[in-house]
Amino acid sequence: MKSGQTYAVVDVETTEVQPDGQRRLIQFSCVFLKNRRVINKFNTLVNPQTSVSLEIQQLTGITPAQLNKAPLFSDLAATIYSLLQNTVFVAHNINFDYNFLNQELERVGYPSLELEGIDTVQLAQVLLPTLPSFKLSYLSSYLNLDHRHPHQADSDALATAQLLLLLQKRIDQLPVETLATLAEFQTCFLHQTGKLFVTAYQQKCHQPQQLPAYLVKVNDMLIRRDTYQSVSLQAAVYPQSSSDKQQLFAGLIEWRQPQAEMMDVIHQALNQGPPALLIEAPTGLGKTLGYLVPIMYQLAAGKSNGCVVSTATTALQTQIVDRVLPLLQQLLPFNFSAIVLKGSWHYLSLAKFAASLKQLQSGQSRLLQLRILVWLLTSKTGDLDELHLTKYQDPLFDQIRHTGLESLNPADPFYEYDFLRRQRQHIAKADLLITNHAYLLQHAQQIGQERILVVDEAQHLAPNALMASRQEIDFDQVKICSDTLLVMAQSQPAFSFKDLISQGILSPASAQEMIRVLRVIDHRTWAVREEIIERFVVAEKGTQIFEKLLPLRQIYGFIKENVGEFKTIATAFEQLTNLYFQFEDLTTQLQAARRLDKVAQNFLIEFLDWLKQLLDQLAAWSNFNLQQIENFKQAKFIWLKLPLTHDAAHLHVIFGAFQMHGFLQAKVYQWFSQLLFVGATLSLPGKQQQFICQQLDLPSKTPFVKLPGMFDYQRQAIGLMVSDAPDISRQQTAYAAYVSQMIIKILQVTPGRQTLILFNSQNMLEKVYQRLQDVTLTATRKVLAQGITGSNEKIIKNFMLGSGMILLGTGTFWEGIDLPQSQLEQLIIAQLPFSSPDTVINQLRFNQLRQAKKSTFWELSLPEAMQRLQQGAGRLIRTANDHGVLIVLDSRIITRKYGCWLQAALPAKMPLKAVTSEEMLSKLTKFWQN
Ligand SMILES: Nc1ncnc2c1ncn2[C@@H]1O[C@H](COP(=O)(O)OP(=O)(O)OP(=O)(O)O)[C@@H](O)[C@H]1O
Numbered sequence: 032m033k034s035g036q037t038y039a040v041v042d043v044e045t046t047e048v049q050p051d052g053q054r055r056l057i058q059f060s061c062v063f064l065k066n067r068r069v070i071n072k073f074n075t076l077v078n079p080q081t082s083v084s085l086e087i088q089q090l091t092g093i094t095p096a097q098l099n100k101a102p103l104f105s106d107l108a109a110t111i112y113s114l115l116q117n118t119v120f121v122a123h124n125i126n127f128d129y130n131f132l133n134q135e136l137e138r139v140g141y142p143s144l145e146l147e148g149i150d151t152v153q154l155a156q157v158l159l160p161t162l163p164s165f166k167l168s169y170l171s172s173y174l175n176l177d178h179r180h181p182h183q184a185d186s187d188a189l190a191t192a193q194l195l196l197l198l199q200k201r202i203d204q205l206p207v208e209t210l211a212t213l214a215e216f217q218t219c220f221l222h223q224t225g226k227l228f229v230t231a232y233q234q235k236c237h238q239p240q241q242l243p244a245y246l247v248k249v250n251d252m253l254i255r256r257d258t259y260q261s262v263s264l265q266a267a268v269y270p271q272s273s274s275d276k277q278q279l280f281a282g283l284i285e286w287r288q289p290q291a292e293m294m295d296v297i298h299q300a301l302n303q304g305p306p307a308l309l310i311e312a313p314t315g316l317g318k319t320l321g322y323l324v325p326i327m328y329q330l331a332a333g334k335s336n337g338c339v340v341s342t343a344t345t346a347l348q349t350q351i352v353d354r355v356l357p358l359l360q361q362l363l364p365f366n367f368s369a370i371v372l373k374g375s376w377h378y379l380s381l382a383k384f385a386a387s388l389k390q391l392q393s394g395q396s397r398l399l400q401l402r403i404l405v406w407l408l409t410s411k412t413g414d415l416d417e418l419h420l421t422k423y424q425d426p427l428f429d430q431i432r433h434t435g436l437e438s439l440n441p442a443d444p445f446y447e448y449d450f451l452r453r454q455r456q457h458i459a460k461a462d463l464l465i466t467n468h469a470y471l472l473q474h475a476q477q478i479g480q481e482r483i484l485v486v487d488e489a490q491h492l493a494p495n496a497l498m499a500s501r502q503e504i505d506f507d508q509v510k511i512c513s514d515t516l517l518v519m520a521q522s523q524p525a526f527s528f529k530d531l532i533s534q535g536i537l538s539p540a541s542a543q544e545m546i547r548v549l550r551v552i553d554h555r556t557w558a559v560r561e562e563i564i565e566r567f568v569v570a571e572k573g574t575q576i577f578e579k580l581l582p583l584r585q586i587y588g589f590i591k592e593n594v595g596e597f598k599t600i601a602t603a604f605e606q607l608t609n610l611y612f613q614f615e616d617l618t619t620q621l622q623a624a625r626r627l628d629k630v631a632q633n634f635l636i637e638f639l640d641w642l643k644q645l646l647d648q649l650a651a652w653s654n655f656n657l658q659q660i661e662n663f664k665q666a667k668f669i670w671l672k673l674p675l676t677h678d679a680a681h682l683h684v685i686f687g688a689f690q691m692h693g694f695l696q697a698k699v700y701q702w703f704s705q706l707l708f709v710g711a712t713l714s715l716p717g718k719q720q721q722f723i724c725q726q727l728d729l730p731s732k733t734p735f736v737k738l739p740g741m742f743d744y745q746r747q748a749i750g751l752m753v754s755d756a757p758d759i760s761r762q763q764t765a766y767a768a769y770v771s772q773m774i775i776k777i778l779q780v781t782p783g784r785q786t787l788i789l790f791n792s793q794n795m796l797e798k799v800y801q802r803l804q805d806v807t808l809t810a811t812r813k814v815l816a817q818g819i820t821g822s823n824e825k826i827i828k829n830f831m832l833g834s835g836m837i838l839l840g841t842g843t844f845w846e847g848i849d850l851p852q853s854q855l856e857q858l859i860i861a862q863l864p865f866s867s868p869d870t871v872i873n874q875l876r877f878n879q880l881r882q883a884k885k886s887t888f889w890e891l892s893l894p895e896a897m898q899r900l901q902q903g904a905g906r907l908i909r910t911a912n913d914h915g916v917l918i919v920l921d922s923r924i925i926t927r928k929y930g931c932w933l934q935a936a937l938p939a940k941m942p943l944k945a946v947t948s949e950e951m952l953s954k955l956t957k958f959w960q961n
């Protein structure tokens with residue numbers, strides 16, 4: 032901020048939440064800052080001479096009576112106009128406040144203000160890059176700002192002023208190198224926000240600067256040094272007795288008998304036990320600590336090399352790291368080290384990011400780059416998830432994501448600091464590796480090393496393994512790769528094979544051979560794609576994604592008819608593989624001999640990168656072979672996938688194994704010393720334990736321990752099941768309308784209650800979300816929706832921080848999410864969680880059951896729905912002090928014969944009541960009154 036300059040930090044309140052032509056000002060507040068101090072304040076209510084919406088009255092606490100007594104804007108305009116002259120206008124979301132104020136001024140005959148402006152939202156996004164929310168109320172509580180009455184303009188303006196001062200301090204602390212880039216790209220900020228960086232840079236650039244020891248400068252970019260330190264575990268004795276454990280837990284966690292039991296079972300298993308153990312621990316038991324405590328003692332005793340914990344999703348990884356590990360560290364009498372492992376695309380590639388800074392970018396992408404630049408000063412991992420972005424939609428991410436260690440160039444200056452390389456080095460030293468099933472399946476050998484493996488949410492490992500065992504050809508990606516390579520080789524104006532030949536780097540014969548093979552692949556694979564579409568893709572009207580199982584007989588016939596074509600491509604693939612190695616060797620030799628200038632080197636590296644992508648795409652081509660198809664028998668399947676609505680729809684042919692058949696043993700288990708499988712629903716109700724063993728590729732006699740539940744559901748919760756809802760399976764549209772109506776009514780009679788609503792399809796979730804947008808209650812109660820308002824991690828974090836929030840979730844929200852006490856008070860099951868029979872995997876599973884003359888519903892659909900319902904219901908009560916209501920809006924739980932099975936999946940002692948929709952509301956009101 033410039034000394035001597037006055038900054039006017041403004042906030043306004045208006046009559047309506049949504050913009051419309053009639054919207055008027057009801058409050059104007061301004062805090063004046065000069066030389067970084069508050070020098071004046073101005074606050075006034077404004078009589079809008081029109082009605083004020085109910086939401087606004089509730090939100091601001093301003094009543095019509097107060098406004099009737101307030102001055103008109105036409106009487107205030109002159110004062111406001113002159114107060115703001117010569118100031119810099121600051122607001123949290125400047126486009127709203129500045130534009131609205133100007134409209135009001137113009138309406139009463141004043142010219143628009145022409146002031147410099149600063150937006151504190153953008154400033155906060157760049158300077159506090161890892162926060163999950165940039166709402167003023169969140170920033171105020173996170174930064175401890177004085178913000179007593181959120182949504183009242185005077186309080187909001189004061190909080191924004193404090194925020195600006197705090198952000199200015201952060202700017203002051205930025206190293207000059209970072210300031211230089213922020214100043215260089217100042218125009219990507221709204222109004223003159225970027226000038227703050229220019230001023231700070233100008234002040235700093237002439238003073239001598241010393242880089243803090245934790246930072247390193249690489250090509251003008253600052254990165255946090257690798258400060259990872261492994262610790263040596265100190266031997267300690269496992270607290271065997273209850274009193275020893277109680278002593279250990281005292282003051283930190285509550286005593287839970289089944290959790291202590293789980294610890295003992297695992298301690299025993301690790302010391303004398305079987306190589307594999309299955310443990311079913313009911314929801315909310317605290318199973319992560321249940322296995323980590325005994326395991327850490329085992330490691331401390333030097334009895335194992337370390338431990339890998341694999342869970343179903345990255346959101347659950349984050350939950351373990353953020354919430355369980357800090358508690359574990361406090362509990363244990365010794366230190367330990369842990370790292371998180373995710374797929375390479377989660378990480379930033381420093382080299383690619385640095386290159387992207389030099390390229391032309393949209394304002395939005397540039398702003399994101401600046402945020403990343405500031406984040407790099409603190410990030411130890413380079414995990415892009417730390418940025419809590421809603422979706423990785425910005426095209427920048429395609430440019431800067433890591434594509435794996437193989438893509439790195441040792442000659443690159445960023446090579447030494449690369450985040451994935453750092454991680455690879457830490458793996459050997461860390462006691463605990465926290466990963467997800469997808470990563471485990473791909474890297475088991477590398478991370479196994481005779482460590483203990485815990486598979487958390489183990490029921491998901493098999494479906495994940497099926498995904499991992501699949502091979503896939505994306506025909507359109509093949510075309511993109513081969514086209515790009517041909518352009519690079521033949522006609523790229525800046526640099527092409529011609530230049531490599533003229534520099535004596537490439538022989539004309541090698542160049543010609545590469546082009547010939549690429550042309551074969553380019554033309555022939557496209558012809559096959561067209562044939563497949565003509566032959567197999569008959570889209571049904573209204574379908575968005577075409578997905579189809581290809582009967583093996585048909586595909587066999589298809590290959591037989593085109594056998595020459597398939598063979599030509601297979602041969603070209605082999606030739607291309609050889610050429611790839613030749614080009615790779617050539618590049619390495621030339622680099623070592625320093626015979627490559629920068630342009631030629633970059634060309635070759637990029638060419639090899641595309642070539643590798645093409646080979647990866649074609650790796651599954653060997654499946655298009657008559658002998659292979661015969662070998663598939665019932666164990667492997669082929670299907671097509673084609674998103675129809677997408678502009679450039681990619682045709683995928685997928686070859687998938689359907690059952691484990693030793694896959695997990697060979698690919699995963701053999702690399703670990705001991706295996707623990709943990710989950711809340713490992714055994715299917717009414718099924719033998721054989722089912723999970725078969726799924727997990729384990730011997731059927733693998734020991735299975737089932738731990739008891741621990742909450743007093745009779746006292747802590749109630750379940751209300753609606754008996755008169757329209758039948759969801761027959762009247763989908765009527766059901767969506769009914770669910771929306773009911774949810775609105777429920778929310779109206781339970782103000783302030785944190786509510787999670789679980790759906791079984793994204794489609795229904797979106798319909799209900801749309802309807803909730805139209806009702807007034809959402810002005811005062813924040814609605815979060817999966818796939819709409821943010822990434823899953825961000826949604827969970829925001830939900831946990833709020834009160835009276837509403838979260839609409841599907842998929843992963845049914846499981847593993849931990850929302851204790853007032854973080855979740857009402858759980859609404861909008862649809863019973865029957866999985867869709869239409870997916871290819873389900874079609875396959877159903878076919879198998881039919882062939883065995885078994886019922887698809889009783890054998891698969893119902894038990895799986897019970898399993899998911901049990902998981903979903905487990906979100907409600909998480910500690911001994913929780914209270915909550917479970918509401919089931921899908922009447923099939925009452926009206927269908929199988930309903931009693933679904934009811935049996937709900938917590939055993941929870942009082943259940945069947946009620947009409949009307950009764951539901953009065954019961955709810957009563958429950959919360961009591
Ligand atoms: N004994 C305890 N007392 C209090 N908090 C605990 C205790 N044990 C675990 N917790 C906390 O409870 C939260 C949930 O733990 P965890 O994720 O292991 O639950 P869970 O048993 O896996 O539940 P679910 O199966 O429903 O996902 C964590 O934040 C953890 O720190």
